[in-house]
Amino acid sequence: MSALLEANLVSKHYGNFTALNKVSISVPKGSIFGLLGPNGAGKTTLIRIINQITMPDEGEVHLDGQILRSEHIRDIGYLPEERGLYKSMKVGEQALYLAQLKGMTKAEAKSRLEYWFKKFEIQDWWGKKIQELSKGQAQKIQFIVTVLHQPKLLIFDEPFSGFDPINANQIKDEIHQLREEGATVIFSTHRMESVEELCDHIALIHKSNKVLDGPLLDIKREFKxxxxxxxxxxxxxxxxxxxxxxxxxxxxxxxxxxxxxxxxxxxxxxxxxxxxxxxxxxxxxxxxxxxxxxxxxxxxxxxxxxxx
Amino acid sequence: MNHLPLIIKREYMTKVRNKSFIIMTFVSPLIMIALISVVAYLTQLNNDKKRTISILDQSGLFTNVFQNTDNTTYSFLQEVNLEEAKTIINESGGYGLMHIGPIPEGQAVPQIFKFYSEDSPSLTVISSLENTIERELQEVKLLQDGLDIDRINATRTSIDIVQESYEGEQSSKIDNVLKLAFGGIAGYLLFMFIIIYGNMIMRSVIEEKTSRIIEVIISSVKPIQLMMGKIIGTSLAGVTQFAIWAVLGAVLLILVSAIFGVDMAQVNTPQQQMVMESMQNQNADQMAVNIINAINNLPLTNLVVAFMFFFIGGYLLYSSIYAAIGAAVDNETDTQQFMLPILMPLILAVYVGVFTVIEDPHGTVSTVFSFIPLTSPVVMLMRIPFGVPIWQQLLSLVLLIGTFSITVWFAAKIYRVGILMFGKKPTYKELFKWLKY
Structure with missing residues (x-):
């Protein structure tokens, strides 16, 4: 299995603070890769580097064998932990806007959105404002917007926070299905039970260093x-x-x-x-x-x- | 990928469709017009008030001098002394008592004029009384000296010094008034625009931070694109609002004047009246011709071109600072400490413009401030109607654009780091550190 995403000795410093210290990870194509670590370990920094929100001080990131470029933005779907939507903007307009920012045409975005809205049975939300939706409902929109442009790589940071168990399950199923359709998923969370359920590879980052990585089963054998x-x-x-x-x-x-x-x-x-x-x-x-x-x-x- | 047009469109549409923006756009001209109408109406009411001024003339010189006008009736008291007169007027409720004592021998300007009233009299009443008395006294004196008043009147002339530069550009007093008006309006417009829409940009950046959408957005677009899109989109919304205000204001003004018969031009303060009086030597026709000439004399092309460049340059410079501030903080209350450095140069520019440029448009202070980038847009816009050499304008513009580029670069850096920082209020020291990330 070849790697879709590879980070080589990536470091990032903020002043005297080292947020990432020569971290390397390799995310196999078609895997669900758990990026784990305590709060403040540097997971978000790594994810932001993959999303080209921040630039690494050292090291490089390859996507599909190429050095990360701005064109790769459309190959990545990112659901950040700190997420939200424009509160006073209507659901449909907002989803269209965000999809276009990812490089989709308006018509393309519209037909894909119709598919997802139908799937989640939320067609009547189209004209509502985000502030009229509940937190869980807004999260659903956010999920759709993240996966809408059918990216090769999906990055979910705590995707289940804010969902009730039923909706969390629905999202879990969707993640599984997206993987079956060929997407690779990076999944960052503190909730270890969802790691058990979803991930087949993990990497553990602690105090800016990667301390553990590999297929989950191998690691379990090691830790028996x-x-x-x-x-x-x-x-x-x-x-x-x-x-x-x-x-x-x-x-x-x-x-x-x-x-x-x-x-x-x-x-x-x-x-x-x-x-x-x-x-x-x-x-x-x-x-x-x-x-x-x-x-x-x-x-x-x-x-x-x-x-x- | 260039998403700038998309971002501009969204920012513009969100602003324009915002309820409070719509209300502001359509209601504030109404409020303004309503206020002006009320003031105009009240002033007119005030002017229409009938006053009776009693005159006790013990000098015997002013018997036929005071002519009744629409608002003022003069009544002459006879065969009473001052104390009796005061009692009578006080009890009858007249506006006041003008007392002219007997003229003593050998005094040049007799201190015999006194006005008694219950409340302090209005400035216009006193000055009109003074005028009448002065004119009459002058004539009496001229007569005493044996001079022919008609001949003296015939020698009165009105001149308007034509000011001409060595290059042959002519200007006059009206020109200067017009130049001040043009410059002042341009400078003030920029000032208002920066304050209103700069704040709007800042709020919209803060909104993106508090709604936490920012990280989603900048995983798709570069922060600088987002920032520029915001600035341009908001500015276009601002231009739209200003245009609607201008049109709506004009239409409403005409409507209100027509319906209520309130002549806005009559809203005169005493100061304005004095200006008018000093100009009244010229008749109305000639004045209109002079004004048209004066407008033609203005460097109109230069004015318009310079207005566009300095307005855009100045606005972009300030709004990028506003955007950076918005990015640095979490909520609007935290912006206070960063607002001062923005407002100081802006207010300074307006003060320099109002006090120095009027006095001496090409003096050292005006010239220097029209080069310093943070004050130059306002000050230069005020100076240009008075004729500023092209090289000065260009130099100032180059400095402005240079500073603008540097500021945008710094602002973008702060913006890039700041939009992902939550939960703490940064200090200047931290902002400085962000520049190095």
């Missing part, structure tokens, strides 16, 4: 902690617990079960074959529950940030 969630049934709980603690690190666990179980997270100190753990446990008690603990994006996020 050799931990297993187990539920045991035994008469002599104390003795069994002691025996397990001699070999493994043991933590209490929470999960639902039918029996009055001994619920534990059993963590091996080094890499271990799950079969070994399981056979050890079966020799001590009846095993009702045995699951390898897969690190969540959330765990990976917190763990990486804490280690730096």
């Amino acid at each position: 902690s050799n931990s297993f969630e187990v539920g045991l049934v035994t008469e002599q709980a104390d003795t069994v617990l002691k025996q397990i603690e001699e070999r493994f690190k043991v933590l209490p666990a929470q999960f639902k079960s039918l029996n009055d179980d001994l619920k534990l997270v059993v963590k091996s100190h080094e890499a271990v074959n799950p079969n070994e753990v399981l056979s050890f446990l079966t020799s001590k008690a009846q095993v009702n529950h045995f699951v390898e603990v897969v690190p969540s994006a959330n765990d990976i996020f917190i763990q990486t940030i804490e280690n730096h």
Whole structure:
């Protein structure tokens, strides 16, 4: 899979403050790429550089193998975190204006808008002013405007904020569909559950540096902690617990079960074959529950940030 | 990609369709005309008020001098002394009592004229009384000296010194009045335009920041394009508004005068009357001819061309600063600290224009200020009717355009950084830092 967007050692300084320090990312074509990081890490700066809103001090960005130029603006659709629309302008006019700024002709924009308005069943909003819409409704317009010109690269910064769960799902489905139609998506968020659901690649930026990147599954494998969630049934709980603690690190666990179980997270100190753990446990008690603990994006996020 | 026309169109349409803009455009001429009409009407009412002025003449010289006019009736008191007269007038409610005492022997200008009234009398009444008395006293004295008044009157002449430059350009007193009017109107127009529409640009930049649309927009267009589009669009809206005001104002003025019979030209202040009096030697026809001649004498082509260039240059210079300020702050209340540096040169320019250019259009102060870019548009526009050498105009214009380019560059930098800065009020130090980003 070749990369649609590549940033090479991009740095940006504001006075003495370094917003980005030699950050490189590579966004594969057709992927949903999660750009993660705590507040103030430099995500927005990187996104703005990709959008040519700010220029990097060092490094360069390639889109589709070419150095980023102003013509590429029409290949990118950007939904910023700080977003809004002209409040006293009518929905239709505004959407047409923003589409034309992206280089579409008026007629083109109009027919594409009709398609989306129909899809979202919001045709009657056309003549309304933005200030007459609710926040979620305005967000929908904003989403449409972002994807309207069918860009190769879509950049969403916290796209779900302001949406109720139903609308958030609708948007999620749209993002999936856009990807199937060939778009590549960069997705920046703090909400790790949506990272799990959407992203197949991630990069983590912390204090202006990239600290982690790669396919989400690979990263999860890297972060697996050799931990297993187990539920045991035994008469002599104390003795069994002691025996397990001699070999493994043991933590209490929470999960639902039918029996009055001994619920534990059993963590091996080094890499271990799950079969070994399981056979050890079966020799001590009846095993009702045995699951390898897969690190969540959330765990990976917190763990990486804490280690730096 | 050039989106400038698109941005200009949007800015223009949004401004023009804005409700408060429409109301301002159509209601303010109405309000202005209404105000002028009320003032005119009241002045007329005031002039129409009948006054009775009693005269107690103990000198015996002024018996037939005071002629009744439409508004003023003179009544002569006889066989009463001053104290009695005062009581009578006070009780009868007349406008006032003009007392002329007996003329003492051997005094050049007798201090025998006194006016008694309940409220202080109006300036015009006093000056008309003084005029009448002076004329009569003069004639009496001339008679005493044995001179023939008719012959003296016959020698009265009226001259108007023709002023001519070495190149042969002629001008006269009326010319100067007209030049002042042209220059003043041009300078004042620019001043008003900058204040009104500069603010409008600033507000529209702030609106884009507070509505958070700015980042969406500048992911599509360059900030400088957005800024220039805003400035040009808003200016066009401004020109539209001014044009409507001019047309509407003229039409309404004519309508109101026709309907209510209020003659606007009669709205005279005492000062205006004095000016009129000093000109009254000339008859009306000759005056009209003089005015037409004077307009022809003005460097009209130069005036129009220079007006366009200096107006546009000055306006763009200031409005780019306004745009930068709008970009630097989050809300309108924060703009105060940055407004002073804009308003100072502007007000200075108008003061220099009003006080110095009138006095000495080509003096050092006027000349210097007509070169300094922030004041030059206003001051130069006021100077040009008096004839400014082309090289001076060009030099001033070059300086203006140079400064404008630098300012736009700086403004664009502040604009570019500022529109993405939220939540804090920047200091001058921070603004300076932004220039280096």
